[in-house]
Amino acid sequence: MANIHIQILKTSRLESILNIRNVNKIYQSAGRELSVLNQINFSIDRASTVAITGPSGSGKTTLLGLCAGLDRATNGTVELNGIALEKLNEDERAAVRNQYVGFIFQNFQLLPTLTALENVMVPLELRGAKNIKARALDLLDKVGLADRSHHYPVQLSGGEQQRVSLARAFSNQPAILFADEPTGNLDAETSEKVIKLLFDLNKDAGTTLVIVTHDLELAARTSRTIKIKGGVIVSDENPGYAE
Numbered sequence: 001m002a003n004i005h006i007q008i009l010k011t012s013r014l015e016s017i018l019n020i021r022n023v024n025k026i027y028q029s030a031g032r033e034l035s036v037l038n039q040i041n042f043s044i045d046r047a048s049t050v051a052i053t054g055p056s057g058s059g060k061t062t063l064l065g066l067c068a069g070l071d072r073a074t075n076g077t078v079e080l081n082g083i084a085l086e087k088l089n090e091d092e093r094a095a096v097r098n099q100y101v102g103f104i105f106q107n108f109q110l111l112p113t114l115t116a117l118e119n120v121m122v123p124l125e126l127r128g129a130k131n132i133k134a135r136a137l138d139l140l141d142k143v144g145l146a147d148r149s150h151h152y153p154v155q156l157s158g159g160e161q162q163r164v165s166l167a168r169a170f171s172n173q174p175a176i177l178f179a180d181e182p183t184g185n186l187d188a189e190t191s192e193k194v195i196k197l198l199f200d201l202n203k204d205a206g207t208t209l210v211i212v213t214h215d216l217e218l219a220a221r222t223s224r225t226i227k228i229k230g231g232v233i234v235s236d237e238n239p240g241y242a243e
């Protein structure tokens with residue numbers, strides 16, 4: 001009996017890749033405290049797709065940063081793939097990110113002094129991967145940019161830069177990929193290409209997607225939408241399941 005009990009606990013733990021419990025975030029700003037997130041609780045199922053929506057300034061980017069281990073919660077626990085991030089120092093959090101997390105920023109955040117290829121090679125180098133150049137080229141090919149591999153970010157359009165940043169985010173085969181307004185700066189056609197790449201990754205590799213977006217059409221394509229306002233969760237819907 002004892003063994004069965006342990007088995008169930010292990011299984012339920014594995015089903016969710018992210019567990020957020022009683023999370024608060026308070027920024028110190030100009031000598032004042034700014035409470036940005038207040039008692040946030042949710043779990044995200046492995047291999048699911050989740051949109052986080054809400055008005056500007058409601059705390060979405062802050063929440064994504066905490067979930068991805070880019071920043072620390074003021075209180076509460078953030079458990080990513082079974083690892084309690086608040087117990088880790090900065091180097092340890094960077095190691096967890098490098099192992100499990102992909103992150104896509106609205107403004108791409110490519111390194112300007114590196115080519116597209118070199119940008120994609122960075123996470124592979126950090127992991128000590130083999131055949132780095134060939135793998136990075138393969139990733140650029142997947143996002144349709146093999147012929148732009150030696151271009152610098154400034155020589156690429158916004159859509160191309162975002163696709164390079166996707167290739168970079170995919171390169172460590174992340175268990176979970178966070179995207180902050182991934183289509184915010186793109187035209188409709190390029191947005192569609194980027195969205196397809198993201199959802200293909202979910203379908204083909206089972207990568208969990210957590211996407212902050214204002215785009216309600218994109219949100220409707222995910223299996224769940226969490227809406228935040230004023231730093232609290234105001235609704236948590238499953239539009240995909242309701243269809």
Ligand code: ADP
Nearest residue numbers: 027028029036055056057058059060061062063
């Ligand atoms: P959203 O992504 O929903 O627009 P953010 O998480 O970016 O919201 O910001 C939530 C609030 O926190 C805003 O009032 C913003 O000005 C503030 N904020 C964000 N980052 C910082 C920071 N590093 N220091 C102080 N205040 C911040």
